[in-house]
Each structure stands twice: as structure tokens, then as C-alpha cells.
Amino acid sequence: MARAATTINQIDRIFRAFANRSRLRILYLLQRGEMCVGDVHTILDLPQPRASRHLAYLRKAGLVQVRRAGQWSYYSLATPGTPFHQKLVECLGCCFAEVPEFKADEARARKLKKFGGCCPQK
Amino acid sequence: MARAATTINQIDRIFRAFANRSRLRILYLLQRGEMCVGDVHTILDLPQPRASRHLAYLRKAGLVQVRRAGQWSYYSLATPGTPFHQKLVECLGCCFAEVPEFKADEARARKLKKFGGCCPQK
DNA sequence: AGGTAATATGCGCCCATAGTAATATAAGAG
DNA sequence: CTCTTATATTACTATGGGCGCATATTACCT
Numbered sequence: 001m002a003r004a005a006t007t008i009n010q011i012d013r014i015f016r017a018f019a020n021r022s023r024l025r026i027l028y029l030l031q032r033g034e035m036c037v038g039d040v041h042t043i044l045d046l047p048q049p050r051a052s053r054h055l056a057y058l059r060k061a062g063l064v065q066v067r068r069a070g071q072w073s074y075y076s077l078a079t080p081g082t083p084f085h086q087k088l089v090e091c092l093g094c095c096f097a098e099v100p101e102f103k104a105d106e107a108r109a110r111k112l113k114k115f116g117g118c119c120p121q122k
Numbered sequence: 123m124a125r126a127a128t129t130i131n132q133i134d135r136i137f138r139a140f141a142n143r144s145r146l147r148i149l150y151l152l153q154r155g156e157m158c159v160g161d162v163h164t165i166l167d168l169p170q171p172r173a174s175r176h177l178a179y180l181r182k183a184g185l186v187q188v189r190r191a192g193q194w195s196y197y198s199l200a201t202p203g204t205p206f207h208q209k210l211v212e213c214l215g216c217c218f219a220e221v222p223e224f225k226a227d228e229a230r231a232r233k234l235k236k237f238g239g240c241c242p243q244k
Numbered sequence: 245a246g247g248t249a250a251t252a253t254g255c256g257c258c259c260a261t262a263g264t265a266a267t268a269t270a271a272g273a274g
Numbered sequence: 275c276t277c278t279t280a281t282a283t284t285a286c287t288a289t290g291g292g293c294g295c296a297t298a299t300t301a302c303c304t
């Protein structure tokens with residue numbers, strides 16, 4: 001793990017990235033592993049441009065990374081580069097399972113996985 | 123510690139409360155203990171209405187609590203009611219000490235304490 | 245009551261950003 | 275090349291929220 005975040009700008013940026021419901025749901029979802037934009041779009045029932053834009057936002061904030069393969073973009077949680085980032089991701093993991101909306105998202109994620117998403121898996 | 127937060131609304135609200143620089147500085151500062159509005163105002167060099175507003179915002183989000191005594195309002199960090207809240211507060215504690223702005227705020231806090239703030243201490 | 249200090253709030257302006265809809269780009273498939 | 279699918283981006287609107295300024299409220303003192 002790298003050193004602590006050094007500027008309040010970074011801290012600010014990361015917190016703002018968490019301060020939106022669509023992005024929270026996306027982040028929570030990505031804990032299950034990488035996922036293409038279309039599957040995020042389908043599972044969370046967000047308009048495709050919205051999913052794409054928020055994923056781009058999260059990428060710019062350093063919270064997710066992207067792997068492009070053919071016509072698909074696979075997004076996944078970025079490895080935390082600071083203890084601060086690490087703790088923040090833990091917030092996602094340790095507490096959200098009891099939140100109904102997240103449980104519903106997870107259920108849809110499992111169902112989609114069973115029938116296969118819109119993209120080939122790695 | 124109470125049960126996990128149950129609605130995405132609460133989660134959302136708490137994250138939004140962290141998504142502002144003035145509020146981050148206030149939260150960081152309050153880790154040192156309770157403080158009256160005037161001292162927050164002085165230490166962080168924020169206009170008084172701004173300090174007051176953000177403190178009220180944090181109170182509504184459940185992140186700080188207020189104790190009124192005479193003409194003073196003493197604010198302090200609220201005891202986390204959820205594991206989620208707990209982890210989030212840890213983010214404040216574990217990583218921010220290396221951020222220059224926070225260090226500067228702390229220095230001013232120590233100095234003010236030495237000469238006495240604008241209010242009687244408990 | 246009148247004065248002062250501490251805190252809270254109402255109001256207006258402005259900017260950042262979320263959202264929608266339409267479209268552009270890019271990568272296969274045939 | 276054309277068609278389709280996946281993703282990204284542009285243009286526009288709406289709105290939430292931050293900020294400053296002035297003022298209200300509250301408490302205490304004389």
C-alpha cells in the first residue's frame with residue numbers, strides 16, 4: 001500500500017465521488033468483480049449514458065479501473081493506493097449488505113450472471 | 123454499537139456530508155473534542171455563518187451533536203450508530219494527519235487552546 | 245429595558261453537477 | 275461496405291448546494 005493521500009484535493013475528490021447514489025450502487029456492485037458497462041446498465045436499471053458517465057467519473061477519481069477488450073469496457077475497483085482509500089472501500093463492504101437497495105441490486109447481478117451478461121467473460 | 127444503517131438514504135446523506143471541504147475540516151477538527159461555533163470559526167478562518175451552517179448540516183446528517191450552554195453551542199462528533207459510520211470516522215482519523223491543511227488547522231487549534239477560546243470550557 | 249456577544253437563519257446569486265435525449269464513435273459480423 | 279452492438283460524448287435543462295451579506299434570535303450583563 002502506498003503512502004497516505006497528501007492533498008485535501010484528493011480527499012475531497014474521492015468523497016465527492018461517493019456522494020451520489022448511482023455511483024454508490026456502481027461501487028457496491030463492482031465489489032463482486034469486474035463488469036462491463038452494459039451489465040451495470042442492466043443490473044442497476046440506469047440509462048446507459050448515465051452508467052457510462054458515472055463509471056468515467058469514478059475512473060477519473062481513481063476509484064475504478066478499466067480494461068478494454070474488443071467493443072467492451074470492463075470496469076473494476078481500483079486497488080487502494082492509500083490507507084484512506086482502503087478504509088473507504090471497507091465502508092462499502094462491511095455495512096451495505098443490510099441495505100435493501102443493495103440487496104436487490106445483488107440479486108439482479110446474480111440472476112444476470114446465471115443467464116450470462118452482454119459480454120464474454122475473461 | 124447499533125445495527126447497520128438500513129436505508130440508502132442515510133448512507134447517501136452521510137457521504138454527501140463528507141463531500142465538502144469546510145465540513146471535512148470541521149469534522150477533522152472535532153476529533154480533538156467538543157468545540158463552540160466561535161472557535162471553529164476562528165480556527166478554520168471561516169465566516170461565522172458558514173461555520174454555523176455546516177455544523178447544522180452535520181448535525182442533521184447525524185455526524186455531530188450539540189450541547190447548548192448559555193449562549194454557546196458546543197459541537198462534538200456523534201457516537202457512531204452504525205459500523206458504517208464508525209468506519210467512515212476512522213477514515214478521518216487514520217489518514218489525514220499527513221495532509222498539510224489539516225496539520226495547519228490543528229496547529230491553530232492548539233494555539234487557540236493555549237490562549238483560551240471564546241467560551242468557557244466544561 | 246438596553247447593550248453586547250454568540251449563534252442561527254433568510255435571501256439572492258452563482259456554479260457545479262445530475263439527469264435526459266439524441267448522437268457520435270468504435271468494434272465486430274456478414 | 276453495411277448493419278448491429280457496445281460504449282462514449284454532446285447539448286440542454288433543472289436543481290441542489292455553497293457562499294456572502296444582512297438580519298434575527300437568544301442569552302447574559304448592567
